[in-house]
Amino acid sequence: MSDILLNPIVNKPFTQTTVKLQNIILPNLDICTTEELFLRLNTKSVLNYEYSHIELKNSGVISFDTYFNAFSVQKWLDYTRVKNIGLNLTLQGKFKISLFNIDYAAQVKKLVNQKVINSHELADRNVFNNIDINLYKGLLYVEIEALANNCIFQNGYFYANTIQTQSLDQKIAIVICTYKREYYINKNIELIDNYLFKQSNIGNKFEIFIIDNGRTLKNIYGSQIHVIHNKNAGGSGGYTRGMLEVLDRKSDFSHIILMDDDVVIAPEVFERIYNFQNVAIDANFCVGGSMLRLDNQYMQHENGAIWDQEVVRIKPDLDLMSINNVLFNEIEEYINYSGWWLFCFPTKLIDNSKLPYPFFIKMDDMEFPRRLNHKIITLNGVCVWHEALEKKYSAMMNYYLKKNELILNVIATDNFSKLDAIKYFVKFSMREAFCYKYKSANVVFQAVTDFLKGPEYLKTLDPEEKNLEIRSMGEKAVKNHQLPFIYGKYQESLSETENTFYRWFRLITLNGHLLPSIFFYKNNKLTQQTYKIISMQNYRPINVFRSKTALYYNLHNAEGFAVDFSREEFFKIAIKIIFLSIQIFFKFSQIKRKYRDTLPELTNRNFWESYLEINKYSS
Missing domain, CATH: 3.90.550.60 (Spore Coat Polysaccharide Biosynthesis Protein SpsA; Chain A)
Incomplete structure (x- = not known):
């Protein structure tokens, strides 16, 4: 009793x-x-x-x-x-x-x-x-x-x-943002229905809000499941739309769980989060889910993370079959954000003026928890299995990463200076150019150019059209690339080393772009130095040095793309780097102030309802 x-x-x-x-x-x-x-x-x-x-x-x-x-x-x-x-x-x-x-x-x-x-x-x-x-x-x-x-x-x-500290009448809202990933959505809904909703003691404590950015989901029914068609404003827009739906019924829900659409989850995880929050001593606690790899289900990608002008993963690459690693996972470390593959926070922490920033994709799950500024707890067994991130190469991602990292740094980091911004983009764009990825370098330039347009540009752009534009840029990985894949050559690139003299020689010659053609490898046998084969995720400038052609290859999905050495493209990029560096130097202080001043405007309900054209896309 x-x-x-x-x-x-x-x-x-x-x-x-x-x-x-x-x-x-x-x-x-x-x-x-x-x-x-x-x-x-x-x-x-x-x-x-x-x-x-x-x-x-x-x-x-x-x-x-x-x-x-x-x-x-x-x-x-x-x-x-x-x-x-x-x-x-x-x-x-x-x-x-x-x-x-x-x-x-x-x-x-x-x-x-x-x-x-x-x-x-x-x-x-x-x-x-x-x-x-x-x-x-x-x-x-x-x-x-x-x-x-x-x-x-x-x-x-x-x-x-x-x-119990939580009202027995309150529920948890599970918000899933999706774009044409019916397989995962249908699988997870079936799991949740079979293993959670049908439990008499806990099943009625959850409702699911599926925000369908692709507007393609069909035949998903249930009194606890709501499918909402949404403008494709990326993950930021999808999760925000879900939050708006929950805010309309704020008294019904004590917490919101944000979850990726391309994960596999044990429904027990939701019950554990509910049980934990049900007896928590602080109603403001957030719970972050670990990410485990879907290909090696015992490997942990991270257990929370830190954003400090770059990402620092906590407890990365742990084999969780080992009891020593499970114990190590229990040792608490400082974290200031948790990925939105699984993130739970109290509904009372948000209102119509405390919503996510319109990043489209990338960095939203870093900026939002930092702004909430409440304790994030991780627990063994609270996790999702997610596709390995290295399987998801896309030059388009470089655009969102670099633009949004600059925005996040200017709105969240007081000591991020114009010189930091210049070094940040120069380092990455020069690395891409050194590696013959000239299209990818131009994607970075577009990111910096759009960053310099300021927050007014964010307010006026059409995110769907912009995404299509960015997708048309950059190198595209395909199954049937024109160069044969030879595993031995791929392995050579992973283990390639250099001494100090060789490294300085590479740098002085701008990774070969100042070398006469006589110093480049000749095109003879496939198995020799005709062309290099390089990991799409773990590439380095040394891998392409003195080669005229390179195949970037993703071993996980057997896709790749070829690139060719070009002095002309390299020096075009070098000129753009100088030009953009000058722009950053003179515009940075004003741009930083604008991003900070407009933060309240871009994170409130009025902006988001207009940006998402909610009346047009409501189901």
């Missing part, structure tokens, strides 16, 4: 009741089958995917010291009202059930409690009560050993008897 308590600060009632904190979940054919992310089995335990349970013989063991199923003691202690926890398990048979603690420092397991349970039928059994988590750091996890044959484990959960 619930007890009604009084919050002494605001003199409002809180309810003390039993609150589920975290489910113990199993691998799933629809989501992820990397078992070591969920559990560890010995040879007498078998995971039955068809029935979603584990079958154990005598001495069969399941250990849940894993990314998804260990319990993050320190963060629940620090950021919620949880002080004591319990454990329920659904099982059949005779088991020895042990609760272990493993902390950051010792990294050795310590027994917290142990019981023998004999369940004659498959049923939910209470195993532990009132475990005082103040005594522990790091992770708590369950280990189950069968003491007889024909035992079954199905699922379980950690719970607490504590105070």
